[in-house]
Amino acid sequence: MSEPVRCWPTTDPIYIAYHDEEWGRPVRDERGLYERLCLEGFQSGLAWITILRKREAFRAGFAGFDPDAVARFGERDVQRLLGDAGIVRHRGKIEAAIANARATVALRGEQPLQELFWSAAPAAHAAPQTQADWLPSTPESAALSKRLKRAGFRFVGPTTVYAAMQACGVVNDHLAGCHVRAAVEAALRPS
Secondary structure (H helix, E strand, C coil), X not given: CCCCCCCCCCCCHHHHHHHHHCCCCCCCCHHHHHHHHHHHHHHCCCCHHHHHHHHHHHHHHCXXXXXXXXXXXXXXXXXXXXXXXXXXXXXXXXXXXXHHHHHHHHHCCCCCHHHHHHCCCCCCCCCCXXXXXXXXXXXXXXXXXXXXXXXXXXXXXXXHHHHHHHHCCCCCCCCCCCCCHHHHHHHHCCC
């Protein structure tokens, strides 16, 4: 039996599970979106598989990505995280995750993160035929990036935001021939 068509070649079971079960599936809750934005920020300059392999350590270090808990982190927590070999130890990215938690909490009174994030969904999005069709950013990700930065988020440039939009299903960038694409499309349809 041949392997199903995936958007990127891999034999790593963690990466296969991420592609088949998570990437592009709709994430509509605040905690899930906050986590994905933080992880995409930590990934900047690194391979995504590095982040996937460290994901449970990130969750442990960042209180399960509970925005309320992380928003209360202070310098002692920054030092603790800088000493945690299980995560990416980058002061700027750690401080950004804390700032992003505070911004997530602050947004609740205005336009909650999940509403803001999903408001950036494009009206139409063509199925990419090959990886060459994937864009590094879009006008929608640039606009969302600006809005997030105004709200106090950090490490949320247009490329990072677009990667989060892909990961959370705001756009379905599974390739046209990918065996998961149809399931993601079905999950995105209103019920």
